[in-house]
Amino acid sequence: MKIVGNIVYIIGVSGCGKSTVGSMLADKLQLPFFDADDFHPKENVKKMASGVPLTDADRIGWLEKLNALAIDHKENGAIIGCSALKKTYRNLLEQNIEDITKWVFLDGSFDEIWLRMKKRKDHFMPSTLLESQFKTLEPPVNALNISISQTPEEMVAKILLELKA
Incomplete structure (x- = not known):
């Protein structure tokens, strides 16, 4: 299955599985996957690594860069894993591509995600x-709300079913 010309953002808080689910979905759809973490300026990474939350001002340039990336891939499509925590961030991310943007929210409780994050190694967050x-x-x-209580494979299967519909 290939969905051409759609930008699918896999969104949610850190540790919810955006990279895992996004890369698996991209493989199934034969689309490129981009992890938004790879596009943070060094200052943002350093700030988060030291335990300081980013401000809206810290995020603006990063979000604009991601929107430009999405626009660059609007002809053939892409999967982008990005926290996109606020509505204003999502508005910026879909600017000029609203009609081809799809959102997949990986939803989980604080406790569920905290336990996952405690197991992660080598991540700046x-x-x-x-x-x-x-x-x-x-x-x-x-x-599309997807519960993270499922396996990544189950989550991807559900996303694929919904995208087909």
Whole structure:
């Protein structure tokens, strides 16, 4: 199955599985996958690694870069894993491509995700910042909600079913 010309954002707080689910979905759809973490400026990574939450001002340039990436891939499509915690962030991410943007929200409880993050190795985002992410989170109303209590394979299968519909 290939969905040409759609930008699918896999969104949610850190540790919810955006990279895992996004890369698996991209493989199934034969689309490129981009992890938004790879596009953060060094200053943002350093700030988060030291346990300091990003501000809206810290995120603007990063979100604009991701929107440009999405626009560059609008002809053939792409999967982008990005926290996109607030509605204003999502508005910026879909600017000029609203009609081809799809949102998939990986939904889980604080406790579920905190346990996952404690097991992660070699990631700049410390589990101590999870609370700030949940405080910032404005759950999307126009997204496919996927429970993270499922396996990644089950999550991808459900996303594929919904995207076909």
